[in-house]
Amino acid sequence: MNFSEKLQSLMLELDSATASTLDEAEQFRIKYLGSKGVFKELFEEFKTVSADEKRSFGKQLNQLKASAEASVEKWKASLNNSELTAVSTLDLTRPGALFELGAEHPISIIKREIIDIFHGIGFSVAEGPEIEDDWHNFSALNFPPEHPARDMQDTFFVKNPNGSDDYVLRTHTSSVQVRVMSEQKPPIRVIAPGRVFRNEAVSARSHCIFHQIEGLYIDEGVTFADMKQTLEYFAKEFFGKSKIRLRPSYFPFTEPSAEVDVYWGLENELDYRITKGTGWLEVMGCGMVDPAVLESSNIDPEKYSGFAFGMGLERSAMQRFQIPDIRMIFENDVRFLKQFQSAL
Numbered sequence: 001m002n003f004s005e006k007l008q009s010l011m012l013e014l015d016s017a018t019a020s021t022l023d024e025a026e027q028f029r030i031k032y033l034g035s036k037g038v039f040k041e042l043f044e045e046f047k048t049v050s051a052d053e054k055r056s057f058g059k060q061l062n063q064l065k066a067s068a069e070a071s072v073e074k075w076k077a078s079l080n081n082s083e084l085t086a087v088s089t090l091d092l093t094r095p096g097a098l099f100e101l102g103a104e105h106p107i108s109i110i111k112r113e114i115i116d117i118f119h120g121i122g123f124s125v126a127e128g129p130e131i132e133d134d135w136h137n138f139s140a141l142n143f144p145p146e147h148p149a150r151d152m153q154d155t156f157f158v159k160n161p162n163g164s165d166d167y168v169l170r171t172h173t174s175s176v177q178v179r180v181m182s183e184q185k186p187p188i189r190v191i192a193p194g195r196v197f198r199n200e201a202v203s204a205r206s207h208c209i210f211h212q213i214e215g216l217y218i219d220e221g222v223t224f225a226d227m228k229q230t231l232e233y234f235a236k237e238f239f240g241k242s243k244i245r246l247r248p249s250y251f252p253f254t255e256p257s258a259e260v261d262v263y264w265g266l267e268n269e270l271d272y273r274i275t276k277g278t279g280w281l282e283v284m285g286c287g288m289v290d291p292a293v294l295e296s297s298n299i300d301p302e303k304y305s306g307f308a309f310g311m312g313l314e315r316s317a318m319q320r321f322q323i324p325d326i327r328m329i330f331e332n333d334v335r336f337l338k339q340f341q342s343a344l
């Protein structure tokens with residue numbers, strides 16, 4: 001190859017050269033521009049070309065060298081940059097991003113536990129609407145028309161689009177009893193959890209919205225003793241307490257009716273405080289379903305009998321989780337809710 005051909009093939013070589021790492025760029029520099037590199041050799045040889053060729057070959061040689069130097073500069077700059085960014089974004093020692101786990105609401109925790117307990121003894125879950133008609137919330141449950149619970153002070157009335165105002169926000173889950181009894185034939189064994197509404201002043205201890213769980217058991221020959229045993233079983237499973245007592249009470253839809261107290265004990269100051277010094281904690285209302293209620297749902301009271309009970313969930317949640325103010329249950333402040341993550 002004469003000098004001119006060498007320049008020609010070098011030009012092609014340089015044109016097609018690439019470097020994809022800093023190392024390759026450095027190899028290129030050593031091969032062409034290094035102290036024993038291709039250009040060094042060519043400049044040596046250049047000394048031997050004839051004087052009249054020197055001018056054009058010299059110019060070509062200098063241009064090629066300049067372009068090789070420019071390539072090296074360019075590769076090093078861009079590769080340096082990309083390697084730098086790769087280093088700054090890819091830290092393999094960094095812990096992975098954690099998923100934010102949701103938390104179960106304290107009311108849901110209590111509700112789920114109670115459902116589980118009754119599931120174990122053959123109860124299934126029933127539901128009804130929160131906007132309820134007067135029949136299901138009151139009349140079918142044996143509330144006389146002038147009963148004070150229908151009073152404006154307790155009940156939120158809902159205006160119906162057709163003008164009648166006999167719709168209410170249900171004041172208790174007992175309305176679901178009526179729905180179940182009119183849809184199912186005995187034996188009936190259901191619990192009905194849900195939100196209920198009462199027109200009461202909101203404070204740290206009471207709210208106009210709260211949650212109840214209703215229980216209903218109807219079959220042939222169901223007795224008061226069956227009710228007591230069922231509630232004793234529940235108290236043991238849910239509160240971990242084995243002693244309950246039934247105090248006579250009154251509900252329009254049960255006869256006889258009772259309040260259920262659980263013996264909580266008086267072992268420490270907290271027990272003293274939550275039982276007001278008595279050791280007993282009132283947990284729910286209950287009773288034998290009034291024959292008039294069975295009749296209004298077309299269940300023969302001569303053949304069937306049953307019991308019902310209803311308990312609020314807020315008080316249990318507040319005791320269990322030491323929630324000082326009932327309003328926290330409804331505010332959905334994330335800082336409050338997050339604390340129940342561990343309960344999942």
Ligand code: PHE
Pocket residue numbers: 171172173174214215251254285286287308309310311
């Ligand atoms: N519905 C009653 C209340 O709201 C509770 C209850 C339910 C009592 C079932 C007896 C039977 O207080």
